[in-house]
Amino acid sequence: MKRFSGGSPTREGLLQTRRDSPQRQFHDEVHRSSGDSERVLDEIELQQDRGKQSILGQWAQRWFGRYHASARGYDDYKATGRGRLPKKGRKRSCPSRYKICFITTTVLLGLFLILSGSGALWVYKTVPEDGLSPPWYPSPLGGTVKSWEESYRKAAAMVQMMTLVEKVNVTTGTGWSQDLCVGNTAPANGVDFPALCLQDGPLGLRFADHSSAFPAGITIGATWNKDLMYRKFKAHGLEAKMKGVNILLGPSMGPLGRAPADGRAWEGFGPDPVLQAVAASQAIKGIQDAGVMATAKHLIANEQEHFRQSFEWGLPNALSSNLDDRTLHELYLWPFAESVRAGVASVMCSYQQVNNSYACGNSKLMNGILKDELGFQGFVQSDWLAQRSGVASALAGLDMTMPGDGLLWTDGKSLWGPRLTEAALNGSLPMERLNDMATRVVAAWYQLKQDNQTQWPAPPPKGKGGPNFSSFTDDKIGLIHPGSDDKTEAEVNQFVDVRGKGNSHGLLAKQIAIEGTVLVKNEDGILPLSKDGASKKPDTANKYMVGIFGEDAGPGDGPNACPDRSCNQGTLGSGWGSGAVDFPYLITPLKALQSTFDTETVEITSLLSNDIPVEASSSLLHDQDLCIVFINSDAGEGFEAWNGIRGDRNDLYAQKGGDKLVKRVARACGKGQSNTIVVVHAVGPVVLEEWIDLPGVKAVILANLPGEESGHALADVLFGRVDASGRLPYTVGKSLSDYGPGGQILYYPNGVVPQQDFNERLYIDYRHFDKEKITPRYEFGFGLSYTTFEISNLTLAEKKPKSALPAARPDIGATPPSYSTEIPDPSTALFPRGFRKLKNRIYPYIASASDIKRGKYPYPKGYHEKQNPSPAGGAQGGNPDLYTPHLTASVSLKNTGSRKGKQVVQLYVSFPDGVVDTSTGDQIDFPVQQLRGFEKVELEAGESRNVKLELSRKDLSYWSRGLGNWVMPTDGKFTISVGASSRDLLVKAEW
Secondary structure (H helix, E strand, C coil): CCECCCECCECCCCCCCCCCCHHHHHHHHHHHHHCCCCHHHHHHHCCCCHHHCHHHHHHHHHHHCCCCCCCCCCCCCCCCCCECCCCCCCCCCCCHHHHHHHHHHHHHHHHHHHHHHCCCCHHHHCCCCCCCCCCCCCCCCCCCCHHHHHHHHHHHHHHHHCCHHHHHHHHEECCCCCCCCCEEECCEHHHCECCCEEEECCCECCCCCCCCECCCHHHHHHHCCHHHHHHHHHHHHHHHHHCCCCEEECCECCCCCCCCCCCCHHHCCCCCHHHHHHHHHHHHHHHHHCCCECEEEEECCCCCCCCCCCCCCCCCCCCEEECCHHHHHHHHCHHHHHHHHCCCCEEEECCCEECCEEHHHCHHHHHHHHHHHCCCCCEEEECCCCCCCCHHHHHCCCCEECCCCCCCCCCCCCCCCHHHHHHHHCCCCCHHHHHHHHHHHHHHHHHCCCCCCCCCCCCCCCCCCCCCCCCCCCCCEEECCCCCCCCCEEECCCCCCCCCCCCHHHHHHHHHHHHCCEEEEEHHHCCCCCCCCCCCCCCCCCCEEEEEECHHHCCCCCCCCCHHHCCCCCCCCCCECCCCCCCCCCCCHHHHHHHHCCCCCEEEEEECCCCCCHHHHHHHHHCCCEEEEEEEECCECCCCCECCECCCCCCCCCCCCHHHHHHHHHHHHHHHCCEEEEEEEECCCCCCCCCCCCCCEEEEEEEECCHHHHHHHHHHHHCCCCCCCCCCCCCECCCHHHHCHHHCCCCCCCCCCCEEECCCCCCCCHHHHHHCCCCCCECCCCCCCCCCEEEEEEEEEECCCCCCCCCCCCCCCCCCCCCCCCCCCHHHHECCCCCCCCCCCCCCCECCHHHCCCCCCCCCCCCCCCCCCCCCCCCCCCCHHHHCEEEEEEEEEEECCCCCEEEEEEEEEECCCCCEECCCCEECCCCCCEEEEEEEEEECCCCEEEEEEEEECHHHCEEECCCCEEECCCCCCCEEEEEEECCEEEEEEEC
């Protein structure tokens, strides 16, 4: 989630941004006049004419090109993002990005002045010809679902007794680093509602000690194991609970993975909506079964790091992701729908714009789609500094702002806080909306039973609960409000070990890493290895010689050498950014291999470098009987950069000369007569073409991002202690261009508001490869095993006949709470007498009642237009009839090999030809096939089992833009295909 661009300043220093920008001045003026700050976003940020910005795009490409991809002089190039305050004795040099941003902003300002002087203010004042997101008001009330009814009843009773400032406290963060977690709300003391702790992230607990560094989301996706998905996040949730975290900022399902070079796609589970949705749903169930609120993030179409946030790249605006309604529903929204259906407590809106409206101020997304169509009952929180307006964002459906700071970091000027109080008092924010915002937060707290003080003791001074760690120091004693001028210290780190009895969570992490390791090549059955050596030597007096090569095999400078893991050194266990954690330990491949091979019969030589001296070739390579090469490819969140990689990867090749290393070793190992095994750790697909077909390369393992138990998991797979059961959660192409125009990162801005058009629509990853008939190196869902399987006897059982539309939207299952809409007396919101204000901390209080002026507020366009409820809605996740099973597919799976193993049975649907949407006359184009279900099954040698997979109405429907609903084709035949990968579909049947 966050960090500067995703969220917040790094541990090494807090972000200092320009305080004299036109935007800042405009927002301050709006704050003084009405408590809102939308106008500059409406007039300056959202209304750009992309067609007239080409001159800026051409200039920007020339300018940004100086600092892009090949900027090898920036090895230590860092942009400050969200992290901890500096530790004692640690210094950090001024990052080069500040200089770049300063120069870039200066040039942009100069260009703006030149253009304005020549009458070219169109850059800031004209409206786009298309792409604006339509309005959807008012924000639907929570409390309409039966399963949340009791929680809303309790929440209503509490909110009814809250004062205005307490409601603002519940919905506004206290400011970055003002308390111990990365996000913190203030309490409502009058009703005993506690301050809430929000903490990253999807991989583990960021900034926490004695906690686990689990495998990344992309590795979990590669397991295709629903049980492991649940168990991982249940353990993750338990760790969060034991650390006093109320709200876990994960799982991540956005980015989905549109572009394989996307810097943060590794936090999610793969670029297929169904795989993402299943994993996200299991994750949410796991986290919330532990009693912690989960967060589905980032809503939505947040598909690259470049230009995702205002001013991070020297531009005044974030980019806009522009996509049509069908693409939104069938790809990017699908995992969020399943998350809501699973009862997720919170959804995080993303940084960038969607159809030229900021996601955290987009009423169509938050009100119309999330809260009405999907029936979301929890609260929407902003990514860290993703909120770009005040009242307007509240009206659009935002319920909580994080971390509380406004447009700039740590200046104490929130877009809500006292501004929200003023807005309620002057009538610009309806009390009904504020009440619903607070009620949604409190109801989620009750829904997860966090009112149980046996499980959740009250924070000090009333109890000993709350967070028992600090995100801003590793010392036992530290500041309790580190971002303020308060010097009060206490025991902020209690060093509670939350990794389970006997490090049981480490064992779970190992199992996930094992099943997330994908064997893609295994010629001549070279794997599994023998601990005594892969083969017997003619001269038994000599040991079997094994050479291990590559920096990725070893420890480097340690797993936590760089802030937020923002450098590629040593073995790669995680990407970087707010989704990364501090490793409690990291088992290297070298250590695990050394402890596995029998040293009585095997001699191991290692060179933990990607550069092999020419003079050392004979001794290091020529004498080896087996060579194992380790290479990698890293990326992360855009607030950090490493070696010219500014979040998103610049290409899909192995980094640090990895391809050259493999070729060197494979050609010289045993003088060209010995075998080479290649292990790749990476954040996503890696192009292997330079060496994959070399005769010496006999086996290739894609181990993804395995977390703390990396080496142990890899050794178990290499030596066959377990089956190789990982399957690719993405397509491995032969080049980056294979992924098509939609698979590319927008590296250079094409306007003051960069426009990223999702013209590929549904065709990403394997869908694109299938449509364009491109042969990948390894297809989506592919992976080898140490045994063999047979899939046969596909049968279909109709459970319900075809019908075009789902049942009518049902009536609400519960009645939302209602409150008095009377506006309180402004005097009730004044700072208490003698109140001590901490520097830069966000408070709900106002300084003077006389400042409150009633007036006519300029509500957004469409605010007073009545919206019809979506026919696709009616329950959590949408119309409940969408999830009615219509078809059951059954297949026979047999293990035809000689050992126990696991196979992933994958079901794909091909829609009928010639489908026409009768509401629009559109010919509907469908992907060749789409994943709609899967099961991972373990079988003993010779064992058979019948595997059943159900297909729901939604699985067999497309989104109609004309009807605003899901439509099932009733003419023609569906083809149901089942197999071992997207291109190994062994059995088919029609329906």
